[in-house]
Amino acid sequence: MIIENLTVRYGEKYILRNFDLKIDDGEFFVILGSSGSGKTTLLRSIAGLIPIEDGHIYIDTNDVTDLYPSDRNIAMVFQNFALYPHMSVYNNISLNLKIIHMPKDEIRKKVNEVANVLHITQHLNKYPKQLSGGEQQRVGIARAMVRNPSVFLMDEPLSNLDAKLRREMLGELRSFHEKVKKTIIYVCHDQDEAMALADRILVLNQGKIVQMGTPDELYDHPADIFVAGFIGNPPMNVLECEAERDVSGTRINVMNSGYLHIDDEIPEGEMYMGLRPEIIGLADRDGIPASFDYFINSGLDVEIHAKVGDVSIRAVIPKEEIPANLRELHNGEIMHLKVKPGAVYFYNKSSGLIVKEVEYGVSRKIKKAD
Amino acid sequence: MLRSEYRRRKSINVGENSKTYLIYVVSILLAIVYLVPFYWTVVKAFRDSIFANFPPNMNLFSQTSVAYFLANLKTVWGFGDFPLWYFNSVFISICVVAGSVFVGMLSGYAFARLKFPGRDYMFYAVLATLMIPFPVISIASYVFMLDLNWLSTYQGLILPQIASALDVFIMRQYFLTIPEEVELAAKIDGMKPWQIFFRVSAPMAKPAIAAATIFSFIGSWNNFLWPLMEVHSLNMFTLPLVLNFFKGANGTQIYWNQMMTVNILTMIPTIVIFVVFEKYFIRGISMNYTR
Numbered sequence: 001m002i003i004e005n006l007t008v009r010y011g012e013k014y015i016l017r018n019f020d021l022k023i024d025d026g027e028f029f030v031i032l033g034s035s036g037s038g039k040t041t042l043l044r045s046i047a048g049l050i051p052i053e054d055g056h057i058y059i060d061t062n063d064v065t066d067l068y069p070s071d072r073n074i075a076m077v078f079q080n081f082a083l084y085p086h087m088s089v090y091n092n093i094s095l096n097l098k099i100i101h102m103p104k105d106e107i108r109k110k111v112n113e114v115a116n117v118l119h120i121t122q123h124l125n126k127y128p129k130q131l132s133g134g135e136q137q138r139v140g141i142a143r144a145m146v147r148n149p150s151v152f153l154m155d156e157p158l159s160n161l162d163a164k165l166r167r168e169m170l171g172e173l174r175s176f177h178e179k180v181k182k183t184i185i186y187v188c189h190d191q192d193e194a195m196a197l198a199d200r201i202l203v204l205n206q207g208k209i210v211q212m213g214t215p216d217e218l219y220d221h222p223a224d225i226f227v228a229g230f231i232g233n234p235p236m237n238v239l240e241c242e243a244e245r246d247v248s249g250t251r252i253n254v255m256n257s258g259y260l261h262i263d264d265e266i267p268e269g270e271m272y273m274g275l276r277p278e279i280i281g282l283a284d285r286d287g288i289p290a291s292f293d294y295f296i297n298s299g300l301d302v303e304i305h306a307k308v309g310d311v312s313i314r315a316v317i318p319k320e321e322i323p324a325n326l327r328e329l330h331n332g333e334i335m336h337l338k339v340k341p342g343a344v345y346f347y348n349k350s351s352g353l354i355v356k357e358v359e360y361g362v363s364r365k366i367k368k369a370d
Numbered sequence: 371m372l373r374s375e376y377r378r379r380k381s382i383n384v385g386e387n388s389k390t391y392l393i394y395v396v397s398i399l400l401a402i403v404y405l406v407p408f409y410w411t412v413v414k415a416f417r418d419s420i421f422a423n424f425p426p427n428m429n430l431f432s433q434t435s436v437a438y439f440l441a442n443l444k445t446v447w448g449f450g451d452f453p454l455w456y457f458n459s460v461f462i463s464i465c466v467v468a469g470s471v472f473v474g475m476l477s478g479y480a481f482a483r484l485k486f487p488g489r490d491y492m493f494y495a496v497l498a499t500l501m502i503p504f505p506v507i508s509i510a511s512y513v514f515m516l517d518l519n520w521l522s523t524y525q526g527l528i529l530p531q532i533a534s535a536l537d538v539f540i541m542r543q544y545f546l547t548i549p550e551e552v553e554l555a556a557k558i559d560g561m562k563p564w565q566i567f568f569r570v571s572a573p574m575a576k577p578a579i580a581a582a583t584i585f586s587f588i589g590s591w592n593n594f595l596w597p598l599m600e601v602h603s604l605n606m607f608t609l610p611l612v613l614n615f616f617k618g619a620n621g622t623q624i625y626w627n628q629m630m631t632v633n634i635l636t637m638i639p640t641i642v643i644f645v646v647f648e649k650y651f652i653r654g655i656s657m658n659y660t661r
Contacts, residue, residue, distance in 0.1 A: 049557060070558055076558050082549065086576075099559060
């Protein structure tokens with residue numbers, strides 16, 4: 001699927017401008033963005049549901065730009081399921097086949113087939129409101145699947161489901177993709193969903209591609225401060241810092257609270273520093289002082305929130321490093337943090353683009369501020 | 371400690387309870403105030419006496435008989451062209467309801483969903499007509515009908531009532547609450563816009579249709595002023611005119627028992643309509659689509 005030069009606007013406001021994108025066949029492609037990023041607009045223009053100002057859209061090398069939605073060989077799954085409440089599940093799924101006048105027994109065969117795959121055979125005679133959210137969304141997926149489209153468009157299909165069900169459906173969507181081997185374009189604002197599902201993620205912000213790549217690429221090498229803060233759970237710590245040349249590398253002044261020495265050379269000046277919560281650890285005495293805020297226990301690890309000055313810092317401490325007296329810490333009590341070996345990212349303060357990604361040295365602690 | 375807590379809760383309960391009692395008492399009193407005239411109407415229709423006594427005899431079993439009611443019914447049914455007048459009322463109301471609900475659906479949908487220049491201003495203009503009482507435009511309407519030569523005709527009685535701003539409003543508000551995605555899904559399923567309207571949006575708006583049906587039926591069924599001006603010949607009479615006419619049919623003496631029988635006959639269709647659509651009515655006037 002290819003998008004060329006796509007431009008969409010509402011009134012005077014351009015949502016997308018000269019947007020280009022190529023999505024490979026059979027790919028699970030996730031478009032990730034916060035609300036207002038243009039992700040739903042992008043999806044709807046692919047579907048032909050909104051008028052586009054300029055540009056072309058090709059699906060399977062056919063130019064579908066001027067085709068009616070149903071003629072584009074696509075199917076769509078919606079966040080609020082968008083089932084027809086006055087029709088039975090069977091009619092919901094089969095309506096699109098009835099409209100193209102497919103013979104009745106063939107329709108029955110196809111509907112039963114997809115109902116089987118999605119485990120909703122026992123619900124075919126019920127009405128949508130008699131089903132749970134998860135079941136309704138299965139019906140939504142079945143309705144998309146029964147047309148055998150070349151592209152599935154999914155608009156935050158799991159957002160209306162509760163957390164447990166969402167986890168379950170993540171697995172099912174993955175296995176669904178393995179089964180149908182069709183292109184899926186999936187829009188969401190939840191980085192967990194994106195990481196779990198995608199072959200490739202596109203991060204969209206204000207109608208522009210911020211970064212595109214595999215989930216690992218985005219996690220390991222966020223090219224932009226927006227991506228850095230977006231991908232990863234809990235999100236990366238983004239701190240102000242200042243770099244100065246040093247004898248054997250660069251000395252980083254972190255918010256005037258401590259220094260960090262790195263061996264690589266990076267341009268001097270003020271910038272942002274990105275530290276994943278996983279590489280922040282607890283130190284005894286000589287770490288950077290921080291006031292304890294609260295912690296969240298997951299069983300596997302503990303996410304500690306502490307404040308350095310006014311800036312909140314998240315640290316994920318693995319189980320074996322959790323201090324025994326953690327529960328005795330009070331809000332506001334002073335504790336010490338250190339930076340463990342790992343990747344540290346530096347971003348330009350004005351453009352937000354990556355300046356340098358460095359591998360921070362082995363067990364070098366932050367020196368206390370003088 | 372525990373006991374005082376128990377007492378405290380008990381006293382709260384007492385407060386709650388007395389509030390509940392008060393609500394019940396007031397509701398029941400209100401219900402009685404509303405029901406008494408109906409009760410008297412029914413009782414009177416089952417009596418032989420034509421007089422309205424004061425204070426009224428409210429005893430259901432005194433001087434009443436089914437035979438009296440049948441006799442009253444027979445008299446009333448034989449009065450003038452009563453069956454024809456009844457038919458007129460039913461026919462006109464059905465046409466007005468069908469027409470105004472249909473027009474309301476179409477224009478309500480257009481105001482809610484379609485995009486065209488000046489849409490909202492046009493809607494406000496339609497809405498503003500709700501503020502104008504009918505008597506104000508009645509003369510103009512009358513002259514209009516006169517010019518068309520539609521006086522004392524069905525179309526003259528029906529058409530002016532079909533343009534109902536209330537129905538447009540009810541339908542628009544309801545369509546606004548239906549999630550747009552369902553229509554987008556229908557588009558992807560291959561329906562053309564008019565199919566989407568008739569097969570998806572309109573069926574989803576059943577509660578609003580029910581509310582609009584009840585409102586426009588009551589409006590048309592009870593309409594007195596317009597037929598009074600519009601109708602110049604006896605055979606186009608509708609029931610509200612008949613009621614008025616019946617009052618003076620026997621000179622200065624009103625035959626109250628027969629009058630009440632006409633009332634009962636007049637009320638039946640309204641009650642039927644309400645019973646049929648009641649299920650949707652509340653949802654319709656709360657103007658909210660809920661899954």
